[in-house]
Amino acid sequence: MNRAKKRKKRYVSLQVKTFRAIMIGALVLILAGTATGLLLHIYLFLRQYKVESRHQLESMLALQDSAYIEKIYQETREIYDNLPEEIRSDQMSDEFYNAFRPLVDDDFLAARDILVIFREKMEQRNVFLMFPDRENNRVVYVVDGDEAEWAYLPGQWTDADIEDTEKIVDSSWRLAITHDSEYGWIGSEVLPVYGQNGDMLGYAVADIDLNDFLKSILRFLVILVIVAVLLVVLLAFVFAKMLKNHIIRYLVSMACAARNYTQMDKVNLDMETPSVYEPLAIETADEIEDLWKNMIEMESDIKDSIVRLRDITAQQERIEAELAIATRIQMGMLPDKFPDSSEYELFASMEPALEVGGDLYDFFMVDDTHLAMVIADVSDKGVSAALFMVITKTLIRSQAEQGVQDPAQIFAIVNRKLMEVNRAHMFVTAWLGILDLQSGRVVYVNAGHEYPAVRRAGESFEILKDVHCLPLAARLKVEFRSGEFMLSPGDALFLYTDGVPEANNENNELLGVDKMIEILNSIPDADPKEVIANVKEGIAEFVKDSKQFDDTTMLCLRFKGN
Numbered sequence: 001m002n003r004a005k006k007r008k009k010r011y012v013s014l015q016v017k018t019f020r021a022i023m024i025g026a027l028v029l030i031l032a033g034t035a036t037g038l039l040l041h042i043y044l045f046l047r048q049y050k051v052e053s054r055h056q057l058e059s060m061l062a063l064q065d066s067a068y069i070e071k072i073y074q075e076t077r078e079i080y081d082n083l084p085e086e087i088r089s090d091q092m093s094d095e096f097y098n099a100f101r102p103l104v105d106d107d108f109l110a111a112r113d114i115l116v117i118f119r120e121k122m123e124q125r126n127v128f129l130m131f132p133d134r135e136n137n138r139v140v141y142v143v144d145g146d147e148a149e150w151a152y153l154p155g156q157w158t159d160a161d162i163e164d165t166e167k168i169v170d171s172s173w174r175l176a177i178t179h180d181s182e183y184g185w186i187g188s189e190v191l192p193v194y195g196q197n198g199d200m201l202g203y204a205v206a207d208i209d210l211n212d213f214l215k216s217i218l219r220f221l222v223i224l225v226i227v228a229v230l231l232v233v234l235l236a237f238v239f240a241k242m243l244k245n246h247i248i249r250y251l252v253s254m255a256c257a258a259r260n261y262t263q264m265d266k267v268n269l270d271m272e273t274p275s276v277y278e279p280l281a282i283e284t285a286d287e288i289e290d291l292w293k294n295m296i297e298m299e300s301d302i303k304d305s306i307v308r309l310r311d312i313t314a315q316q317e318r319i320e321a322e323l324a325i326a327t328r329i330q331m332g333m334l335p336d337k338f339p340d341s342s343e344y345e346l347f348a349s350m351e352p353a354l355e356v357g358g359d360l361y362d363f364f365m366v367d368d369t370h371l372a373m374v375i376a377d378v379s380d381k382g383v384s385a386a387l388f389m390v391i392t393k394t395l396i397r398s399q400a401e402q403g404v405q406d407p408a409q410i411f412a413i414v415n416r417k418l419m420e421v422n423r424a425h426m427f428v429t430a431w432l433g434i435l436d437l438q439s440g441r442v443v444y445v446n447a448g449h450e451y452p453a454v455r456r457a458g459e460s461f462e463i464l465k466d467v468h469c470l471p472l473a474a475r476l477k478v479e480f481r482s483g484e485f486m487l488s489p490g491d492a493l494f495l496y497t498d499g500v501p502e503a504n505n506e507n508n509e510l511l512g513v514d515k516m517i518e519i520l521n522s523i524p525d526a527d528p529k530e531v532i533a534n535v536k537e538g539i540a541e542f543v544k545d546s547k548q549f550d551d552t553t554m555l556c557l558r559f560k561g562n
Helices: 014-063 066-082 096-101 108-119 164-172 210-261 287-333 383-401 407-421 511-522 526-544
Strands: 126-133 138-144 158-159 176-180 184-195 202-209 342-352 358-366 370-378 428-434 441-447 453-455 462-465 485-487 492-496 551-557
Touching: 014 108, 014 126, 014 202, 014 210, 066 108, 066 126, 066 138, 066 202, 066 287, 096 428, 108 126, 108 138, 126 164, 138 164, 158 370, 164 176, 164 184, 184 210, 184 485, 210 287, 210 358, 287 407, 342 358, 342 526, 358 383, 358 551, 370 383, 370 492, 383 407, 383 428, 407 428, 453 511, 462 511, 492 526
Parallel strands: none
Antiparallel strands: 126 138, 126 202, 138 158, 176 184, 184 202, 342 551, 358 370, 370 428, 428 441, 441 485, 453 462, 453 492, 492 551
């Protein structure tokens, strides 16, 4: 089975789709609101923590001996800066310990006690004084207020992101948040420490325990999500019920009516057939009611179209029947029995482009020794051209049978009579030739028609460029001039209408006279029936499936002589 074929989609009702859409929309809306509220809550909490911690740090520094604080900062920094990096990097070595041990005196312990009191009273995780080592990205402790067993000595350090620490100073809400494997989440507030001359010595830092805060946030989220889900489900059911009562039930009723309409017998519909939509009586005063009214109007239009189409179809069938009769009548007026004569062989064919055509051919004995041959093409197509063709054929035969021997005189009379009835301004290209069966002399007149082709015995077909005159019914006063040529025993004459050389293929290329001559000569010395069959085959091979717009008529004669 071809995997490219689309799978049939599972049917899902509009009510279910609406319920899903409301659920999704409400969830997105509530989640967005929850996220916004949560972020705002966190922002306000961190901002409050920062403000409180900053005030506590300012109070702690106010209780310190500022001269000592400046002194301990300077001494710690001086020792730290003067120690080689190999000693600074090993904080547990004796050299490192001995370098900073003298700084731990009574004044140091007094300053540390103040930090410890603030840490315990304010329930901070830790409070300490430090300065940054920007070159090595370190925080160097000066006085640490942590519990004694965990407290850092002056000069000891930890790795830290100094740039991030300094950004916290300028922020109104940010804290430096870190995670410790033992203490969990900790937020740090940083306050600059200045000396008596206004130079910044370092920073005072308060570490805040955020674990309880995060637990409260988690509880808040759980409660909020549960409430949100319940609220979403409730709202979805309420809105779905409202949509069902005010929209979906009307759409469903119209869908059922449409399904019933598709199952109706529409062949016998008439304007009295009851409407399937009108009984729904929808009065919602909105687009649903507009849709219902449009469906009623569309149903009425379809009824009207079906009735008119049925009438047009019946009329078309009558026209086609009449055209079929006209075709049989027209073909019946063309000779279809070809004489078996010892003096000549003759065959002809006419294929109309439409049901009836405007081409004609004819042949008849004027007297015992003269054979008349006619081929003509009316300028129009269809029924009007066929009627004009019948008139033309009748007039030509009538004049010839009345004893008029000169083809030019026959065409002059026919032209005058055609002009009297030519209200449609059509014209006829025609060729009339009268063959003397005893001598082979052909007297002809060409009224704007195609040149005939002649094949001399044992030779090939060639175009015979004869005398041309204006077409019949083109103008009232026309001088028709006769011409003549001789046929010897074995010679052949091929007459045709412009539908032969102007046969077109799918590339809009015409067959052309040269190609026609090539086809005629493809079977040397063929009899007239074979000649016409061969030309038909050549045309069919050239045009293939292309639609033809002109009638195709041919007449071929081979003269045997007396």
